Amino acid sequence: MWAFCAIAAGNVYPAFVQRFRVEPAQSTKERVYVERNIAATRAAYGIDNIEEKQFSYNAEPTAAEVKAAAENFANTRLVTPIRVASTLTALQGVKDFYKFGVPDLDRYSIDGKQTQVVIGVRELNENNIQSWENAHLAYTHGDGVVLAPADEVERGLPDFLVSGLPPQVNPKLDLTINRSQVYFGENLGGYAIINTNRDEIGIDSRSGETTTSNFGETSNGESAGVAMGSLVRRGAFALRFGSIDPLISSFIKSDSRVIFKRDVRERVKAIAPFLTFDSDPYPVIVDGRIVYVIDGYTTTDKYPYSQRVGGVMSKNDLGGINYVRNSVKAVVDAYNGQVTLYAMPGKDPLLESYTKAFPKLFTPFAAMPQTLQEHLRYPTDLFDVQTAMWGRYHVDDPTVLLENSQRWDVASDPGAEPQSTSGGAAASGASGAAATSSNQRMAPYYTQTKLPGEDKQSFVITRSFSPASADNRTPLLTGFMVGKSDLADYGKLVVYNVTGGSPRAPSGVMNLIASSDQVSQAITLLNARGQGSKVYYGDLVAIPAGNSLVYVRSLYVQPEDDRTAAVIQKVIVSVADRVVMADTFGAALNLAFPGTGVGDVVTGGTAPSGTSPSGTGSGTGAGSGSGSTGGGAGASDSTGTSTGGSVSSSGGQRLATILDQITQKRDAANKAFGAGKFAEYAQLQSEIDALLTEMKSILTSTAPGTAPSGLGSSGPAASAVVTTTTRRPIAA
Template identity: 30%
Template sequence: MRNRKLLPALVGTTIIGAIVVYVAFYFVFLDFFVDLWWFRSLELEAYFWLRLLYRFIFSGAVTIFFFAIFQFHFWIASRYLGLNPPDEVWLDDTKRRRFQRFADVFFYGSAKVYTPVSFLLGVAVAIPFYMQWEDALLFFFGSSSGIKDPVYERDISFYLFSYPIYMLIQKELLTTAVLGFGATGLLYWLEHKFIPNQGREFPFGAKIHLTVLFAFIVFFVTWGFMLDRFSLLYASGREPVFFGPGFVDLRYKLPLIWLSVVAFLSIAALVIFYVFSEQHRSKTPIVIAVLGFMALTGLKNSTFLPGIIEKFIVKPNPTRTEGQFMQYNIDATMAAYDLNNINTIELPINVDATQDIEQWATQKNFENIPVWDREYLIDSYRQLQTIRPYYTFPTVDEDRYFIRGHYQQVNLAARETNVGNLSKEAQNWENTHLRYTHGFGAVVSPAAQDADIPIVWYLRDLNLSSSVGFSVKYPDIYYGMEEYKYAIVPNKLVTQNISGTDAEMARGYLGNSGVPIPSYFRKLLFAFYFKDEKIFFSPNISTDSKVLIRRNIVDRIATLTPFLHLDKDPYLVVDNDRFYWIQDAYTLSNMYPVAKPAADDFLDGVQNFNYIRNSVKIVVDAYTGKVDYYICDPDPIIAAYSRAYPGVFKPLNDMPEGLRPHLRYPRDLYYMQMKIFAKYHQNTPEAFYEQAETWQYAMVSGEPVLPYFITMNFERCNSTEEFVMINPMTPVNSNNLSMVGIAGTMDHSHCDPRSYKPGITIFKFPKAVQVNGPSQVSALIDQNPDIAAQITLWNQQGSEVKKGRMVILPMGNSILYVQPIYMLATKTKMPELARVIVSIGNQVVMDKTLSAAFTRLKALFIKDAKGPSSGISGTTTDK
């Protein structure tokens, strides 16, 4: 009978135990070991343990700390300080024994209650610390930046590292003190109420204990007021004029914060004096102090007085009253977004561009004007160079290579694999994970090409033929931009060279990356991890096989270093040995004092920040998946992470020589910096307040002209070409061109393509001269009768005509516009470069080659110099 009663309990316990073991195995044990093996395969095992230890040591230490606080105070309250029996209890032996028995029961019984309560309270209070453990890491490893904020003159590192953790500590310690005070007071009351023969008054020791806890509350509240001063540096009440504290914040609210500190301390002192006074004198001083504190709080939160100050003091003379605070915002924002080293050049514009055309129109320059937009070129790549159905080109990149005696701009794309392009019956497990495991090679084509002819290739086909010297020893691409699934290589399918498998796919994997599968036990674990029993039962997996996981490079980097924010445009680099991916990474913070927050269209659109640095260049080997981090801007944040994780981040000088010439200024960073600079280049309070020269991105057909890459000699390094980004801007609500920005990485003091010194140059145009913006040039193109007639004719022949990106380029003392014209076949939609439109000033021509277009432009300017212009010139219809 007894066994029958125990059976259900035993079954229930077994089921619960099995569930616990299953959950622990699946979500803790398995993930932990797979991550450990993966980090080990990347030679980052020490980093894996450091991240784990930092997190759990910090979380454990914080939990123990708060548990100890609650346990200590409960122990004191229940063990000694709450006892206050009258003297006759100790004189009467019977009463003393009865009191002692009751007290012992209370002491030891309460310990069973307050110990788990202390633990639960400690965990509850420590939870925010678990969520912000990396803030604590920066706090411990951060160091001084040498830059001070303009208001309180504290080092910027205080706001980046200390201030966030101080706010968290203050909030949680205040919560702890309040909970401790309330719970301890309750315990004293229970002792006083239920232990017999207690005196009417709380004992002196209990008063001391509660006073200490009350003093902690006072201290933490006061600390909160002191920290509240710094919150003024992030005030947004003066936007859209400027960001940060204004006259009301620093001349009205800041003094009220100091007065609140004094009033609160006065209340605390009066309360303590009242509690310990024998006569419990009048409460009037306390009431007066409380009323005064409430009045100060009301004034601080009121909008009436600030509105009066704003109306009668600030608005009548804003630049006088708030000019200093505007300057704070300008200086902080320029520093936070790394805009202090911009070189501004006033560029006079020549009406007659003949001389500029003669000096600039060289074959080297013609070979670097990008007339193929990657948005159109990718369709040509996919239709002409995928060759096999399981290959694809996810994206097209731009870069420069030393070809035929000079640096030439090219477009290139990795030929990656995508099993989803196969027929459904071919998308089986073996094809997905064992056979079609990697991409192969890349294609390279010059960015500048002549129209109306087939695309010129510098690297093409599966045999990687190249007419300009591209050669790669390991062209296999196991890691890239595609959404790769796990692969198991090498395997018996590959080594057996199954009939029908291409030669490039038959090559076994020779890399040393991946997680080994040396035993049936590990095969079983991976079968559970991927929820795929075929891993365990497949006869084609050998003891030499390795599992390749996290093969998308963005996912790979984000898993390794989640504290870095990645640029949206990683790009491919062709080296003599293999292919590499280079990924720009940023360190961000939203705590830079007085700096304007960035717009919400940066990166993934959800980042909240007002400080940024392109601190790291990340190199991923497309063959082995090895990830290397190189510090290119040792800002305080990446310096703290580098100290916390020694050996992970390397100096930029350690980057392989073959990769250094391919570093670039990040596109996303430049876009965001120019959005900020468009307003903040007006760097005096008067100009900033007037906003008379605020810029915006140049527009064409309602779309902004976004930054684009170009390789050109800007006569800053003799005859050396620079790979830069171009960014044109116009005045707000105007179409005239105000400036052209150029962002590059070459150090002009050395003029070495391997040097790295990022910088921005702004070419500003005189206000007295009208310079056509891209929308105005687009209108000139549309108004040209010859061009319009030719486009109409093409549209009637069953093709769709598309205008490409407009290239805007300073050319001596002239501004050059180049726009490609594409024809898209109706059936295939494959684009063909049909013509190139070139414009300088008010002259517009269209031709098949840039050389021919420039020749005609020169003739037009010579004709205008001899006599009145006969009008806008266009093109003749090509026969």
């Protein structure tokens, strides 16, 4: 009887009421509860005080708007962190026992100007270490960082301002590195024993050569780890690590110290297990030291009326919650492992409770060094959750929420690899070069830009929205959210609601790029899989220009050996219905906005060695064209009409010889690059540069009117002189 009553009261009756009383009039019966759900969800995820602005979209920026956006273009991020991880290892690994993971984005003052940079830590490569002695006594630490501007490259590669070992810092940067050893980092497992009779292997701070020393023990007594002490303690550690070696090794002394929990996320979790930590720690150079910053969250799944995080989370630990605050910034010293938990300003009842329970655990935010505060970033995982929730809860009307008629989704990922046909050519059209998954969402990304309506540059994290659709492929842009990281506005969220026109979302822009014949042809030439090279896209970055958006995407080429460097070979610019591509960002901008000269103010570095300053473009309204963007002989205007000049017959023959020599040297350089013979590669590129200089001298001596003698008599042939010199830097 009791079981029957329990089933009837607990299941049957509620289901009856829901079906026959609520569902026929859901919008009125549940209105008050939905209102509470909207308010509670916004409050629980910190999206209740978002500033909303209107972005009245115009597809085509005016010439004045383009020129006014010159500072934005000059600071456009060209480097994609995930694409250059192997590049850092290939060019800056120094020794095979070092490696780089995916670098992070931050901003530093370069020549007195805040500039976005990529920064990576030279980590210990544990995969190349054999034997217990080497793994735990000799090779104990990584060393140093590399830093390069994210808005410019040199010959398609990062232009390092901090590099080498010992770390060399360019005078443009106002910083020093006094303690470069990295005993604690990302994905660093196992344990290390320092101050033993077996010296550690590292890099000498004066000569830069491999040497042995007790790097983990300094003259001022600063040291990491736990004392090994007596034989009993050594036996305890042997049991903990499941190895008898700490007990029996003759290298270990009574004052040796053992370092464990070396992964920075694992370390802070052990200290504050009641907090959830961000999946993306990032390094900062502060007061001559390397530290890691990890965002800490207070969370619960018991906030009344708030919506829980569902299946939108895939790469972090915030799934299943319905309340979150970024109330803690954890800082871990990469040398000694010291952890400081800074309590962020703002009201958070959970943090207040933890502070009362552990009064000495948290340090006030005011005690954080100013030099560190200037490098704090809006946290990735929090922004991931907030944008996903805002897509549904940006509406105020409970009826609209129930109808689901104005729901937004985070925009689909535009893809990172071009799709190819079986013959190797890049596919075109809506299903072409953008390898976009209907279930994969565009990840948030950091950039520095001047936001619409603002008068200064900001370092922000951003993400776009599209209308919700059954197949998740609606390629229209409904809005975009930014989270500000600069100290004056830290933590402020702004949503730009897009009105007017039918602007493309990132996946729609990628479909437009994929339909470009010039881009497809370039990918076909460069994407020589099975023959030595492959092509990747960089991040698709949106740049505001007046009431328009200009999209920029680098095109990387890398040998099929993933341990080698990836080179930015082309830069693609898309605006309105146009797509242009060139060897440098400045050249691409001049193609996209002819007559404005906006590309001339971009310091995007030089083209990959051996390339000409050529570019290609296509799209409605602007025609198509190919040729130099420098305005010299063989240049093309927006309609593709040649403005080339003429040379003598002997000049034309010399040009033909130069082109043959460039082709031969280019092929040899490609092979050297693919084999990792960088010295030979550099020498061949220097020879190619000399040939290009000679070719330019011949071309610039021409008089306008006729094509170069010996190379054809029509305008298009003159243009071909320039585009033919565009090399494939990686393809075999």
